[in-house]
Amino acid sequence: MTDLIKIQATTAAELLQYVDISEEASGYVIPDTAPEISINQLMEAGFFADAVKLLALGLPKRESVWWACLCARDIHGPQTDEDNTGALVAAESWVKSPTEERRLNCKGYAEKTRYKTPASWAATAAAWSHGSLSDPGEPAIEPPAHLYAHAVAGSVTLAAVLSNPVNAEKSFQRFLQQGLDLARGGNGKTAARATENQLVES
Numbered sequence: 001m002t003d004l005i006k007i008q009a010t011t012a013a014e015l016l017q018y019v020d021i022s023e024e025a026s027g028y029v030i031p032d033t034a035p036e037i038s039i040n041q042l043m044e045a046g047f048f049a050d051a052v053k054l055l056a057l058g059l060p061k062r063e064s065v066w067w068a069c070l071c072a073r074d075i076h077g078p079q080t081d082e083d084n085t086g087a088l089v090a091a092e093s094w095v096k097s098p099t100e101e102r103r104l105n106c107k108g109y110a111e112k113t114r115y116k117t118p119a120s121w122a123a124t125a126a127a128w129s130h131g132s133l134s135d136p137g138e139p140a141i142e143p144p145a146h147l148y149a150h151a152v153a154g155s156v157t158l159a160a161v162l163s164n165p166v167n168a169e170k171s172f173q174r175f176l177q178q179g180l181d182l183a184r185g186g187n188g189k190t191a192a193r194a195t196e197n198q199l200v201e202s
Contacts (some may be wrong), residue, residue, distance in 0.1 A: 002036040004183035007058040012038040015057045018146035019153075023052040039180075048172035052156050055114065057149035057178045061129045063182045064097045068125050070188050071116035071175050075163050080119070088119040089188035094126040103131050118162065121155035122202050 009015050010083035021029055025047035029038040035058050042051035047152035056064050069092050094102040107127035113120035129148045132140040144156060156179070160171035182188040 002034040004034075004058070004180065005062055005185050006060055006183045007035055008060070008181065009035055009058055011035070012054065017056050018149070019057055021050045021053065022047065036183075043173070043176055044151045046169070048160070048169065048176065049157050050154075050178055052172070052179070053093045053149070053153045055176065055183065056156065057146055059149075059152075059179065061148055062095050062098060062189075063128065064152045064193035065082055065091060065122065065125045067179045067182055067188060068118070068122035068159075069095060069154045069176075071156045073173075074120045074171075075118060075159050083109065084117050084119040087113050087123040087166055088118075091119070091122040091126045091139040094129075097128065098126070100131055103127055104136070118155045118159035120153045121158065124150035124157060125149075147157075175181075 003014045010034045011032055012029055015035055016029065016031055022103075025042055025045070028041040028043070028045045028047060029050075033053055039051050039054050039058075042048070042054070045148045049132055056067070059067060069088060072088050072091075076085070087106070090102065090109045092105050103126060106123040110120055110124040110127050113123070115121060115124060125148045128143045128151055130143070132138075132144050157172075157174050161168045162169040176195075178188045
């Protein structure tokens with residue numbers, strides 16, 4: 001029995017229909033078993049980016065976006081520009097209270113930061129979690145249910161590479177432990193730098 005209580009999918013196959021796993025990693029995925037098994041096997045084999053994709057989609061939206069926020073916050077520093085700081089704060093605020101107003105704020109920051117940083121992708125993940133993909137006043141375009149997870153995976157993966165360009169494996173392992181802690185019902189602080197923000201439980 002899996003201890004990843006936040007992952008609602010009972011098999012990896014339920015997630016694999018929405019994510020692309022690299023050909024090299026596909027041999028470590030067992031579709032008809034709990035997602036946790038495939039995630040662990042991918043991690044053990046060193047296919048961290050593929051494990052991130054599965055976990056990002058397996059987590060509920062708020063926990064998944066919070067994971068992106070934690071990873072983006074990890075590389076946040078004095079050198080971070082105002083727009084990316086705003087994008088991260090906007091995403092963290094959305095996690096605490098996922099209102100339409102806060103989602104639109106995330107959308108604005110995602111566009112302003114041009115989808116090039118972990119903070120930008122964290123804000124994008126929140127913006128893609130509900131509401132409409134189109135601009136206000138235009139016909140509504142509902143985002144696909146899995147779209148947010150692609151932005152989360154992009155945020156986590158980019159943060160890992162930027163955190164340790166020489167040896168991203170260490171960052172990937174640490175970030176994945178954060179995500180797994182969230183999947184177990186934790187706050188994602190495991191093996192992470194302390195942040196001031198806490199995920200408000202639903």
